[in-house]
Amino acid sequence: MADAPGSTLQRRALRVRGTVQGVGFRPFVYRIALEEGLHGWVLNDAEGVLIEAQGGAQALQRFTQRLRSDAPPLARVESLHVEPRAVHDDAAGAGGFEIRASRGSTRRVNTVVPPDTATCNDCLAELFAPADRRHRYAFINCTQCGPRYTLTRALPYDRAMTSMAAFPLCPTCRHEYTAPADRRFHAEPNACPVCGPRLSLVDTQGRALAGDADDAIAATLALLRAGRIVAIKGLGGFHLACDARNAATVALLRERKQREAKPFAVMAANAASARAWVHVGDAEQVLLASAERPIALLRRRDDAVGGQDALPGIAPGLHTLGVMLPCTPIHFLLFHEAAGRPAGTAWLQAPQTLLLVMTSANPGGEPLVKDNAEAMARLHGIAEAVLLHDRDIVARCDDSLLRATSGGATQFIRRARGWVPRPIHLAGVDPRAPSVLATGGWLKNTVCLTRGSEAFVSPHIGSLDNAATCEALLEMSEHLCSVLDVRPAAVAHDLHPDFFSTRHALALAAERGLPCLAVQHHHAHIAAVAAEHGATGPLLGLALDGVGLGSDHGAWGGELLLVDGAAVERLGHLAPLPLPGGDIAAREPWRLAAAALHRLGRGSEIEARFAHRPAAAAVHQMLARELRCPPTTSAGRWFDAAAALLRVAETSAYEGQAAMRLEALAERTIAGLPPAAGAGVFLLGADGTLDPTPLLAQLADEADAARGAALFHQALADGLARWVDRAARRTGLRSVALGGGCFLNALLNTLLVPRLRARGLVVLQAHVVPPNDGGLALGQAWVALRRLQMPQPPTAAAP
Numbered sequence: 001m002a003d004a005p006g007s008t009l010q011r012r013a014l015r016v017r018g019t020v021q022g023v024g025f026r027p028f029v030y031r032i033a034l035e036e037g038l039h040g041w042v043l044n045d046a047e048g049v050l051i052e053a054q055g056g057a058q059a060l061q062r063f064t065q066r067l068r069s070d071a072p073p074l075a076r077v078e079s080l081h082v083e084p085r086a087v088h089d090d091a092a093g094a095g096g097f098e099i100r101a102s103r104g105s106t107r108r109v110n111t112v113v114p115p116d117t118a119t120c121n122d123c124l125a126e127l128f129a130p131a132d133r134r135h136r137y138a139f140i141n142c143t144q145c146g147p148r149y150t151l152t153r154a155l156p157y158d159r160a161m162t163s164m165a166a167f168p169l170c171p172t173c174r175h176e177y178t179a180p181a182d183r184r185f186h187a188e189p190n191a192c193p194v195c196g197p198r199l200s201l202v203d204t205q206g207r208a209l210a211g212d213a214d215d216a217i218a219a220t221l222a223l224l225r226a227g228r229i230v231a232i233k234g235l236g237g238f239h240l241a242c243d244a245r246n247a248a249t250v251a252l253l254r255e256r257k258q259r260e261a262k263p264f265a266v267m268a269a270n271a272a273s274a275r276a277w278v279h280v281g282d283a284e285q286v287l288l289a290s291a292e293r294p295i296a297l298l299r300r301r302d303d304a305v306g307g308q309d310a311l312p313g314i315a316p317g318l319h320t321l322g323v324m325l326p327c328t329p330i331h332f333l334l335f336h337e338a339a340g341r342p343a344g345t346a347w348l349q350a351p352q353t354l355l356l357v358m359t360s361a362n363p364g365g366e367p368l369v370k371d372n373a374e375a376m377a378r379l380h381g382i383a384e385a386v387l388l389h390d391r392d393i394v395a396r397c398d399d400s401l402l403r404a405t406s407g408g409a410t411q412f413i414r415r416a417r418g419w420v421p422r423p424i425h426l427a428g429v430d431p432r433a434p435s436v437l438a439t440g441g442w443l444k445n446t447v448c449l450t451r452g453s454e455a456f457v458s459p460h461i462g463s464l465d466n467a468a469t470c471e472a473l474l475e476m477s478e479h480l481c482s483v484l485d486v487r488p489a490a491v492a493h494d495l496h497p498d499f500f501s502t503r504h505a506l507a508l509a510a511e512r513g514l515p516c517l518a519v520q521h522h523h524a525h526i527a528a529v530a531a532e533h534g535a536t537g538p539l540l541g542l543a544l545d546g547v548g549l550g551s552d553h554g555a556w557g558g559e560l561l562l563v564d565g566a567a568v569e570r571l572g573h574l575a576p577l578p579l580p581g582g583d584i585a586a587r588e589p590w591r592l593a594a595a596a597l598h599r600l601g602r603g604s605e606i607e608a609r610f611a612h613r614p615a616a617a618a619v620h621q622m623l624a625r626e627l628r629c630p631p632t633t634s635a636g637r638w639f640d641a642a643a644a645l646l647r648v649a650e651t652s653a654y655e656g657q658a659a660m661r662l663e664a665l666a667e668r669t670i671a672g673l674p675p676a677a678g679a680g681v682f683l684l685g686a687d688g689t690l691d692p693t694p695l696l697a698q699l700a701d702e703a704d705a706a707r708g709a710a711l712f713h714q715a716l717a718d719g720l721a722r723w724v725d726r727a728a729r730r731t732g733l734r735s736v737a738l739g740g741g742c743f744l745n746a747l748l749n750t751l752l753v754p755r756l757r758a759r760g761l762v763v764l765q766a767h768v769v770p771p772n773d774g775g776l777a778l779g780q781a782w783v784a785l786r787r788l789q790m791p792q793p794p795t796a797a798a799p
Helices: 026-033 057-071 121-127 171-178 213-225 247-257 280-288 330-339 372-378 466-486 500-512 521-533 589-599 603-609 616-624 635-644 657-672 691-699 705-731 744-757 775-787
Strands: 009-019 039-045 048-056 076-085 097-099 199-202 230-233 238-243 265-268 295-299 319-324 354-360 386-389 401-404 411-412 436-438 448-452 454-458 490-494 517-520 541-547 555-564 567-574 690-691 733-738 762-765
Touching: 009 057, 026 039, 026 048, 026 057, 026 097, 057 076, 171 401, 171 775, 199 213, 199 517, 213 230, 213 238, 213 330, 213 386, 230 330, 230 657, 247 354, 280 295, 280 401, 372 386, 411 775, 436 775, 448 744, 448 775, 454 744, 454 775, 466 500, 490 500, 490 775, 500 517, 517 521, 517 775, 521 541, 521 555, 521 733, 521 775, 541 635, 541 705, 555 635, 555 705, 567 705, 589 603, 589 616, 589 635, 589 691, 603 616, 635 657, 635 691, 635 705, 635 762, 657 705, 657 744, 690 705, 691 705, 733 744, 744 762
Parallel strands: 039 097, 230 386, 265 319, 295 401, 436 490, 490 517, 541 733, 567 690, 733 762
Antiparallel strands: 009 048, 009 076, 039 048, 199 386, 230 238, 238 354, 265 354, 295 319, 401 411, 436 448, 448 454, 541 555, 555 567
């Protein structure tokens, strides 16, 4: 509403920064400017959105307030700066306000590409309306949904800077694209069946298996129902899909993908369909149906058909199941086909029996397949058919994986599609701070690039145990620098000299003449949590994981630290456990059980207890003679020892499997365990150690594996709480950050956090990045920035 006639005119320039490109922000500005009776213009540039608006003082005030309060759902206004301008005649365009063409900038890029999001309700209504020109069009999108990050090459976010540049708009789409009142105004991926990408179904030799797009969807569903494996191109890469209820096909997929036991994710039509297999509460339903559309880790139903053994082969031995809902139009079309192609959207809420395995197409643990030719080459022999299209994926981006936690919070297990590249604000960091590129660790690698007081963590890259993943790390680093228009001024890396991520950091720093900063692994874990919470002062850190190189070059993993920005002090650690044979012990937990027996003075039992293991006698001798048995303080290895002593898991097919199976078993019985069980069993040493050995003596003789698993978790939580409390009283610190992969154990969190809070401690947990190695790069960057901000000692004058 315009101000009353005769009101004094004012003019203002408004600079909006944040996620304000590709989310319908300019049309929104245009609309509210007209509603307030303002003259002026709005445009995109490298810093975000720039507005000049002229009108009455009250109208301008309302307009400024509405830029934040009424912003589009996908927009994130990080800052809004207002300056006065001289009043002049600017009544251009309809109603005196116009949307101007984007322009470049000589200043540093400060805007952010939005993440990819799931198909919105408005687009779904059109997708399933028989009279709509985009009826069943597999690439429908608008300013409120669809691909963004994965098709963007550089900023500003305009069609020419995306892979949609290859698809010139038809006249009808061009009209939508240029009409400020249209929902698709400057929707860069805008397209239709006339001018946009096309869907096709082929075999891995490239031979067509279907005619038009509708035939491709129908033929894909027929193949899936017939027990075939189909690769499906998504937003950030390909999935491998099959019928989740067909145990033989699931087993075949495991064999072909070389994925012996690691859990698969499944896709259901909606939350109502998922409830047949898992518990879906209010928080879980919100997570499943969110615009980010992640995989949600949900608790399996005991009363599902088949109980805990339902869906054999999907998540063997685990009490949780990763579930996702349709994200792209292609996914929705498959379920629409299964429902019989009904008109309208009512069917979207009805339960369906179709349940699909939807797992990342990354054979042999290599990076996610994203290109068509790559899919043909790398997925040959795995998939019988490939459902693909001709819109290029610029940036590889896997599915995000989360779980809902208490208090409405969430915990990342893998952070990628839907959240990348949202910035993480770094409290206490100067907006003019030099940019840091942090290269992460070895497992679950991510990289992090800072820009001023913002940190941008890459999507999950993977474990750097193959050349293809190492190449993906280089590619991701380059893409982040390009899309953020940043050249790093320093590089940070893990302390381990043999990691590819470390070697890359050192080579890059040497090539560009940059400072290169090593950050100890567990320091980085705690620093990542501190960065998220803006904790700039000293705090305690409890870092529990599988392994990380310590400052003494030992294998650490159960650490109690005092962290103060760039400084760290090791206050204590878990009692060391020998690793018979070295790293192989992490893949064969029975060796850790043998080490525990040896530590208990019961080494003579090893050969009889593990008589079915050919190496049992050799392991006994190694322990007796202290040969090839390097010590580790790893919490993960104590979990392994407990799992093997209880005969829950004597070998691990993937990282953390033994601990996950131990947790699954404990979840079923923990409620029946007396609250005091396990209290005081762990020994607190005067030297700062925490020793679980007495508990393992009980587990070695425990006949009930489920009770033993619950007892281990409860005793561990009690011991850790007492250990941290003692350190808090000695140091006077009242905040503790929890970091490391062991804190993905939901039961451990449930038992430990209340015990810490009951002792008056403030508990900081990871919520914006995973607590595992997927968050290391953020912690490395945080420590590096703090070091760079430290005052440097004066240089001595030359004689």
